[in-house]
Amino acid sequence: MGAPKQIVPGLWHWTTLHPDIKVLVHSYLAEREKVVLDPLLPSGGIAWLRKRGPPEHVVLTTGLHSRHSLEIAEAFGCPVWVPRKGLRRLKPELRAHARGYDSGDRLPGGLRAFGIGVLCPDEFAVLLPKLKAAAVADGVVRSQRGSSSGGKGPLIFLPDRYLVDDLEDAPKVKRGLKKAYAKLAKRRWDHLLMAHGEPWLRDGRDALRAFAESP
Numbered sequence: 001m002g003a004p005k006q007i008v009p010g011l012w013h014w015t016t017l018h019p020d021i022k023v024l025v026h027s028y029l030a031e032r033e034k035v036v037l038d039p040l041l042p043s044g045g046i047a048w049l050r051k052r053g054p055p056e057h058v059v060l061t062t063g064l065h066s067r068h069s070l071e072i073a074e075a076f077g078c079p080v081w082v083p084r085k086g087l088r089r090l091k092p093e094l095r096a097h098a099r100g101y102d103s104g105d106r107l108p109g110g111l112r113a114f115g116i117g118v119l120c121p122d123e124f125a126v127l128l129p130k131l132k133a134a135a136v137a138d139g140v141v142r143s144q145r146g147s148s149s150g151g152k153g154p155l156i157f158l159p160d161r162y163l164v165d166d167l168e169d170a171p172k173v174k175r176g177l178k179k180a181y182a183k184l185a186k187r188r189w190d191h192l193l194m195a196h197g198e199p200w201l202r203d204g205r206d207a208l209r210a211f212a213e214s215p
Contacts, residue, residue, distance in 0.1 A: 004042045011131050016040035028193055033109025037135050038065040038195050046075045057108040061137035063089035063122045073097040086122030118176040125184050133191035139177045142197025152198045155211040178212040185209035
């Protein structure tokens, strides 16, 4: 489990071993916006979050990323913002804290919701304009290249067996994802924040555009 690190002013990032899927996943705190994204608790736990803010909102890029949202919601009285089509995924105790959002909605802290909806209906990206960043769910990841760091390689898709239920659907899904990411890359931002793999700082939009335009 990595200690939180400020990767650009006002934006914190950390990795945590997911207790269910047993892989490292990535979480973020937008400090001035008082928003945590797709959070598993960092090494300092609730106490670290309290020291940094505390957060006032949790924002999920998909209902699949509830992670430690309930613990944070209960500790700080935070609402948990979830794509409306993903509310059904939540356990009842978390649903009591949840608020749905749709594509184009303005979220707390000036964040904006951007629908992707290719892998599943509740797959979203979230734009953080003040931080010049975009956070994505599971449609694109970074290659781990044999590293235990959680992925610092090029942008890739997940293996087909994780991407789709029917392997024959993989080419169509990949085309759909690239089309959606090409649209996302037309927005103005710099840093690409992923749930799987190290954030791509400064030229993340260029990297995503190149990925979307690749054969």
